[in-house]
Amino acid sequence: MNWLSLNVLVFSPLIMTLILLTPMFSGHHILIRRISKGFASLHFVYTLLFLVFFNNDLTLNYETSLKLFDFDWLNSLGITLSMGLDGISLLFVILSSFIILIATIASKGIIKSKQSLYYALIFIVETAILGVFCAQDMFEFFMFWELELIPMYFLIGLWGEESTAKKSAMKFLLYTFFGSLFMLCGFLMLYNFNFISTNELTANMNLIGFNYDNVPFYLQVFASILMLIGFAVKMPIIPLHTWLPDAHTDAPAPVSIILAGLLLKMGAYGIIRFNIQILPDAFLMMVPYLVVFAFINIVFASIVAYYQTDVKKIIAYSSISVMGIILLGLCSLNFVGISGAIFLMIAHAVISAGLFFIVGIIYRRTGTREILQLGGLAKVMPRLAGFTLVFIAASIGIPGLIVFVGEFLVFFGAFISTIWNTYLIQIISLLSITVLIFSACYALKLLHGVFYGNLLERWKKVNDILNHELVVLLTLSVVAVLFGIMPMTILNMIKLNVQNILMAFGG
């Protein structure tokens, strides 16, 4: 099937960028928006075609995964531009395309200036993210990983809050750049020690994962830690998280959607691909420490979220907390835990996209995100309040909605994890369940602060959601409910891959 090419999938947004940057569109704001939306939807449909024609049997093991594009990029260095899909990647590819589509629709009305540049940057980010999820080569992965930094910097800095966005964007840029350089160092170590031990110059993830045993163990651990720092910044893991609340707060709503929905997932995806899949032994050694970090992430962030009065900051801290749960799931290193973590990533992407979009709607109408200045909006915005309720309920893990399955599986998986003989992970996972209480605290604070109570005089004229907003919210809610009721559709997709990953841990 030639027309089903990862090449097209990954690079077509980049071509779209070039088209948008040509001067022929200057001034045609509506046209630009429509073209971008149209392209994003086409791209989404294209990713769905991959789903339709994706043969799960091909992913029996990682080496024979669907390899649709393979190009010797730097032959002399053993670096190739090879891309491939397995169940997990495909899931994230579809998610990326979906979230980007949502973000482009959500941009209407929020992005008012420099539209062609804006959409061009969005599509660069899309290429970068898709590239990260499809990459089969470490340096290719790293290139796409870095590619997203600069467009993201401008998306936050140029369309964000006037006063503080530039600073937050710079913080984001430097922080993530800092992390990714450590990651690069880890990659380089793997690359070179693989070369030294096997005398084969390659950066292919599969081959390196195949030969990881040849690298001395202390170097494995060292490389694993270095890579983990990079992923931890992106994910983020406390204490490397401080870029996130600032970046989220100052970014415009669609960019926050991309940030929370996709960028954070890249970190967790990296941990799965590199720390778990390539260096399983080192990861196994790090698990007890990581579990503690995950616990701090879960509880600390959810308690801090309660103190915030800025709606976006609440959601930002809640994202940190959820990423902690994901980390806990990954640390469980069993089938249930890892499946749950991956499921939770999808779930969190959908939910946080919805929540950030809602904040964007409120901010657009009232000009504020402070809980203390809002209140009682349910009276004038009943439909929005209803949708908010769905997303809030989902985000605190109400069953029947998408997050519940992920959280339940992670907690269960972490608890039954037998990779460590100590009770540490069990005690921590039991304690982590307290997040149910803490998350209810901050989520209800958000909901009540914005929608409950007396309606202030100045918000009496605020109008309810418009059609395009309705479409976005309805789509996200349907996704949230649908996969909350039928989680097996997603879990079956990644089943074989997760089993493969766990092969290194003896089942």
Add this chain to the structure above:
Amino acid sequence: MNWLSDISSTMLTELFITLTVLILAVFSMFYNVKYNKVSKWIALCGIGVSLFALKYLQLEPIYYAFNDAILSDTFTVFIKGLILISSFLIVLLSKRNAKQRYHKTFQFYAILLTGVLASLFIVSANDFLTLTVALELLSFATYFLIAYKKGYLSKEASFKYLVTNAFSTAVYLMGVSYLYGITGSFNFSSINNYFLQHSPTLLYAISTIFITLGLFFKLALLPFANWILDVYEGCATSIIVFIATIPKIAMIAVLARLLAFSLSYSFELSLVILILSVLTAIWANILAIKQKNILRLLACSSSANAAYMVFTLTLVSVYNLSTVLFYLITYIFMNIGVFAAIIVLENSNYSSKLHEFKGFAYSNPLFTLAFSVCIFGLAGFPITAGFISKLYLFSAIVRSGAIFIPFLLILMLTIVVSCYYYTNVVKLMFEKNETNYNEIIHHNAYSPIVILYTCAFITIIIGICPATLIEICKYIAYNL
């Protein structure tokens, strides 16, 4: 006719450059405003012919000429080609600077080409005497070039350069004399042979350190780095391009040769260079944060980049050399691109103060794009050549041994700092400038803008398809 074959196989380019210098000098005596334009064409022709002449130099086997004082091999020819291409671009860029003093255009190009000539000699030197003479020639050309601009600052900069250079040359010469005292020879090859038979002593270590640190002056590495900010601020922009590229290429080439052969027996030297280059990287990058002038900023950046290259060069291996060469080439192109952009701005009567960049993104989108590509290339973001070159350079450092990874991490931290100030430049161009909205840039001179776009294009192209260039660099490095 031994000397004739020597010249024809090793010094053909130098010969043509010398001829050009002479022609320019002769023309300068018959001063006429009408001929000003001719001066540029003469210089360009001279460089073009020399480039063409490179084809006739001997590559294989290595040709040692003039009692081993000068040699010619693939490496030298390649470096010479690089020097000539950059000098070609510099001549194109320096039209306006040359015209600043109307009656001295010919002299300007003559001095410039003298500097180029000296660099070519440095590259092909196989003898400390030749090297010293060439270095001095280069230094003298540079004094005059720095002082060429009108005003007090350029004279001051020139003086600083002179004094610091004198000191560094003294250090260098001291090292050379020690080495002569030990080995009884100035020749690189015979020094190398001496130490193949004798074990190195403490005096050898000291002398190598003296020599290397003396050579660090032109690269602006730490013992002799402070001059670079003042000089960059003081002299004409096209001269900065000269200082930033041609001596740098030459020094990297000669250091590669020295560190690979005659100075390679002293681990103390490696230690000192490693520490000093890391210190330089830290110093330059941190200092750059506070700079308000893009020229001073680029001075720091140039120092830092030299530090990365020298760091890698110290861990001698063929692979490392190839990465350094690749880094050098990409760096030269991105740097020339950035300076071309600054020259474009100067031609439109902007100064090099950073805050004047505000709002360019909205009045000159294409210019901003090209400029940003070059700047991000320097910062090392992907799909530019800078990304690949940094990746390649770091892979060389890691390959040299796990013990260098802590050093690498420090270097990476400095790169994070550098990311801050590079991005800041681009950010400023995207900032709203309400008070005086930027005029569209006048393209009264086409060559800088064309060079800017070309460099940006090359940066992207190398970033996307670096394979060929890496192959070339590997081949060259293998042939040193």
Add this chain to the structure above:
Amino acid sequence: MSFFAENLYTIILIPFWVSLLFAIGKLFGLIKSKKIVGILTLLSTFYALVFSVGTFVLTIIEKNYILEQTVPFLQLNRFIFDIGIYIDGLSAWMILLVSIVSLLVQIYSYFYMYSDNSFIRFFIFMNLFNASMFGLILSPNMFQIYVFWELVGLCSYLLIGFWYQKNEVSVAAKRAFIINRVGDFSLLSGIILSAYVILTNLNNTLNVSIPFSNISTISAQIYGCTSDGIFILICLLILLGAMAKSAQLPLHTWLIDAMQGPTPVSALIHSATMVAAGVYLIIRLYPLFSLNPIVLQIISVVGITTALVCSYSALTQVDMKKILAYSTNAQLGLMFLAVGACSTTIAMFHLTAHAIIKAMLFLVVGVVAVSLNHNQDIRNAGGLRKQLPICAITFLIGILSLSGILFAGFSSKELIFGDLIDGKHYIYLSLFLIVSFMTAYYLFRMYFYIFEGKNKFDFEIKEPHFVLNLSVSVFALIVILLWFVLPKSNNVLFAMISHLIAAFAVFTAYLTYSQKKLLKKIPILYDLSINAMYFDGVYHFITKSYKRFSKFLYIIDKYIFDGIVYFCTLNTKMISWFLSKIQTGSVQAYLAYSIFILMMSFGGIMLVYSLIMYFSEVQ
């Protein structure tokens, strides 16, 4: 008959679809008519009633009828989490109870809420609640219990916060949800812990969701392969979940807050159905709890303490709904006591009796409050017996029953009494009698205040809609009928003591009512009662501490985690400033730096050399 049982799962789905239909209709503004909403809701609940009656009859006809239908919800390797339905006598009985109460309350609320602007929203939540409650009752395993446990909690929260514009409603809803959430957390931990125990010790068990169909075997297995400590921990975690839902001490305050919701909601959710879920869960898991006597003791102690504390708190309250809420708490405590000290059947009887009675009492109070322009203070009512005769009669039937004098309440309390005597739990028995006394006291006090004496208001009382009266009367009828249905223990002693105590209580209540100041003379006891033992203060303190703690963590976040980052950047900037200061521009300085660095390098080299020399000599 088995048709009803086999298709019983539809009663979970139909209210859910109805709710979804209303939600979509409201979202797009398609549903305008309130009648359609009412009819659809009633139809769906009536459908549930028919099916549950059918099922109940089936379980009566066939002794030990059990039906389990499951489909896997999550299936991961060897872990399967099923959802489905499980019918036995208990769930059939419970579902019948819920559907009867639900139907009547919905009829009532159709008229009660008719004039409210958010009529449709109310019925969206109501139907969702019905679906969740049926799902909870019909759960075949612990996993599904947990799923619906959270969902009923959500519905309860939504209905408490129904009138969201009021600030106090908002706060109450939030508190109710968060306290329920504590229980959810605990229940989930308990489920996971027990699943883990099953998993690690019994390799053949694939279904880790703890099915009820063989709960006794599983319980025995869990008991067999854990230490006592772990077993009690599992039981306590699950128990805490039940306690939160059934509003037992110390998690009972949410039920009082819940009275901020509309009255039909209080009748349906916060007295009859959802709060009984905790008791239901304990009854379901009785095979597990009964394995360790300490657990049963804990259940009894929790129950009786709650009953005492809440009855005591009810003595002096003046808000009608609050009195009933405390009463609900107390009766739920008695149910816990019944489970712990007597038997599950007795607890179930008391649950049934209480559900019907309390639903009725709430509905009456709703009518009364509406008549008084939504004034719920009993001191403002008075003499309503003449204006609202049906209400007065039904209310009297209700309180007579609940005080254990006549009707259904008499039978169930009698059973508890008899069993406590049989089991020789004399301490519980005496406390039980004290609770009975207080129950009768505060109920009759309330009755006297509302229905006797003279009117204390000066407006016309509107005749309530006859359907409201009708639904209340039907409840009263059921209360009387239940008297005949429930088994009797023929315990004369109880009848005597009960009537004696009740008479004394009624007398005291009458005295208090007519003299006004009987209890105020005992200041500390009065303060304790009116402030409900200061539990609110404790919760307030916890909330405040949590806020402070969160502020503290935020400060750590800002000044330590972010502070380090900030410090690094600041430091870099400082160094940069310093470097640019020493970059003086004077060439002497530059030369000095050069010389300094040169000397440092040579010094370093010398040092390295001498160290090498030294060590080589040492060796």
